[in-house]
Amino acid sequence: MFKEFNLEELTQSKVLLEKLLEQSKNEILELMKIEEKTYENFVMPYEEIGESINDFLTPIFHIDSVKNSEVTGKVYEECLPVISKYETWISQNESIYIALKAIQSNYKTSLNDIQNKVLENEIRDFILSGCHLDNDKKKRLEDINLTLSELSHKFSQNLLDATNEFEMIIENEEDIKEIPVSDLELAKFEEDGKTKYKFTLQIPSYMAYITYGTSRDRREEIYKAYCTKAPQNGKIIEQILKLKNEKVKILGFNSYSEYSLQTKMASKEEEVVTFLEELGHKGKAKAIEELEEIKQLASKDGINDFRSSDMAYYSEKLKKAKYDLDEEYYRPYFEQESVLNGFFDFLYQMFDIKFVQTDAKAWDDKVRVYNLLSNEKEIARIYIDLEARKDKRGGAWMNNWHSHYVDSKGEKHLPTAFIVCNFPQSTDTTPSLLRHSDVVTLFHEMGHALHHLVSDIEDPYVSGISGVAWDTVEFPSQFLEYFSYDKDVLKLFAKHYKTQEVLDDEAINRIIKAKNFQSSLSLVRQVEFALFDFKLYQDLYNSEEEVQNLLDEVRKEFAAIIPPSYNKFQNGFSHIFAGGYSAGYYSYKWAEVLSADAFYMFIDSGNIFNKELALKYKETILSKGGSSNMDQLFYNFAQRKPSIDSLLKIDGIIS
Structure with missing residues (x-):
């Protein structure tokens, strides 16, 4: 019933993929020969071909993230151009596009809502991939898409390599005296008859030292290593931005942000920017108050030049003082x-x-x-x-x-x-x-x-x-x-x-x-990331310096604390340079309005374990997937439009 996860033939993936794609291509060409194309005889088999490719390819790309090695990296790099070429052939195939348009036109009234949604999405995606363009432009798009895939993978690999390269070895017991026993056990090793402690940039290890490390200099050392890792990604960002800008100009859009919104619930660029700026401005005053509270605590240790590398350490101390909350007590x-x-x-x-x-x-x-x-x-x-x-x-x-x-x-x-x-x-x-x-x-x-x-x-x-x-x-x-x-x-x-x-x-x-401890600091930080991402794709930023200047401008308006000039956060922003969030990082806050409002319905019902409401949520939201637009599904669940106030209430920013 379930296909087993099996990569015994991993090293043969390229050959097997080429064979599968050749077979898929032939099957699609056969579908194209059907004279009277319908949803049943054309669209459904076409989708199944896509599913079979995804079923084969997902474990190959997945293994490179969870068991990364020279072998998985090599296989990934071998398969990438093969699948990119095939996907370009599909997405720019005008014959498939015309066939889908014809089915939509001929059968729209007899098809159900789900089938019409599939056709609407597919036709939109064909237009966004340039299937209506001339061959020279299609060829250029194919080259751009392949290069972008390779650059994203390289960006991610650089981060992983940099994370694994750094080690901070500590021998002085004073420097680790506040670190929880469970973290120390993982960090401890013996060398030359001495007990030493190793901290790395892997998140559990990094967080252990930046949050509990007694030595301020050592905290600065590991913080600096974390936010300066993979400096070569700066040049990769330049290439990614240039290629994405060229791609959307070929497709007829003014910017990558405008192109990105074609597949989103938000419809206009101004809508996204206004939404983020409203959140940022509502949160900033309280965020500055929260920062001052941390600084006051640090000043008791004689620290009057508060740094970004002090944030986690003194935030943890403040949280413990205010709520007697020690994360380690709970572990x-x-x-x-x-x-x-x-x-x-x-x-x-x-x-x-x-x-x-x-x-x-x-x-x-x-x-x-x-x-x-x-x-x-x-x-x-x-x-x-x-x-x-x-x-x-x-x-x-x-x-x-x-x-x-x-x-x-x-x-x-x-x-x-x-x-x-x-x-x-x-x-x-x-x-x-x-x-x-x-x-x-x-x-x-x-x-x-x-x-x-x-x-x-x-x-x-x-x-x-x-x-x-x-x-x-x-x-x-x-x-x-x-x-x-x-x-x-x-x-x-x-x-x-x-x-x-x-x-x-x-x-x-x-x-x-x-x-809601430091919820306003968290809010303005998310706004900073999201606005930087969205504005970065509204124009063409040609150099690392221009990218940094934009980030600095956003920080100046919304950040509570300005990080040191050596901080190159963007070089590790894999969500937008190695993931799918380009001009879409705002989604976290956009979706949070829906999630907070939905959760408030459970609070208002007086029963968090409200099974009737939970099953309604399962039925109207979860089980429906992408078959309807989310604003409609949310309305079906809540019987009203979402309110931004629920989010601000849950975060304790308004009462």
Whole structure:
């Protein structure tokens, strides 16, 4: 029923891909010969060909992120031009475009809403890929798209290499005296008969020192290493910006931002900029107050030249002073196994989704594989890879593999997805103990996964996360996040891994009270990233210096603290240079308006475990995937339009 994850023929991927694509091409050419093309005899088989390619290719690209090596990198680089060439052939194929237009014109009234949505999306994407242009322009677009794919991969690889190259070795016990025991255990090693401690730029290790490291100079050292890594990416950014600008000019758009909005819920550039600026201006005054509070605490240690590298350390001290909240106190209560089991219990209570672990093969021994059941019937499969590894790309993400759909032969295909995080590692003696922030991340990524996995749409191109507008794709993930701060939800899994004692009410209340700690600082930081991204693609910035000047301008207006001049944040901004968020990073805040408003309905109902409301959310939002525009789906759920005030209330910015 489920296709197994198997990369035994990884090194043969290029040859196998070429064979698959040749076969796919021939099948499409056969479809083109059909005289009376219909949705059933043309569109459905066409989609299935696309799905089979995605099914084959996803594990090959995925493995390069989770088990990176010379071999995976080589295979990735071999396959990239092959698939790029095929995708260009498809996306610029005027005959397919004309066939889809004809089906839309001839059958629009007899097709259902979902089928019309598929045609609408596909026709739009063909126009955006330049299928109507002359051959010279098509050829140039093909070259640009391939080069952009290669540059994005190089950007990501440079970051991973730089992350793995840096080590900060500490011998002086004074410099590590405040670091939690669990982090010290992971950092400790013996050399020349001495105990030493190694800190790296992998997030769990970096966060341990920047948050708890006693030595100010050492904090500055690791901070500087983190925000100056991969300097060669500056030149890659120049190339990416130039090529994206050339691409959209060929397609007839004024800017990449304008082009980007063609597939989003927001319709105008001014709408996005105004939205972000409104949020930024509403949050800045309070953000400056929050910063002053941190500075005052630092001044008690004689620090009057407060630096960006001091933020995490003194923020943690301030949080502990205000809420008596020590992240480390909680970690024994958030043991990975307990969190997962309690989380699954919560999802069953709310959405009638049961997780059953299987022994299906994965890419690492630490990966867990579960089948999802609804009414005792298998509906999906998920692979969960939570722990940091040296060969794993940083960050956290959900990746969809198979989609839910019914094919032209009437056979049902079940969806699969991957959740990848970088949580503290387990060892033979210590289990993986999470911070509450890790728990929040897990809820977030599961929100994405459920959006893909509980789909009941029978058409693959709008099933699950397929076809969902980019600026609303974060809605289900952020919505689920809010539940990770609820007392009764936390009690399902917050149990001490040694004693099984449940975290007490007072300790949980401290987490809840601290939720909006520095929420305004966080808001203006997100606005800074989003405005920088969006404005960067509204014009052509030709050099590293021009890119930096733009970032400086945005920071001047919205940032509470200006980082040091050596900080080259942009060189690590993989969301927009190695991911899909170019001119779309604003999506996080845009979607958060929807998620906050949806969550408020549970608060207003007086019952966070409101199953009737949860099942309505599952039915009207999650299961519908990309089959309708999200503003319509939200209206179906809430019976009203979303309000920005719910977000500002949840963040404690307004009352």
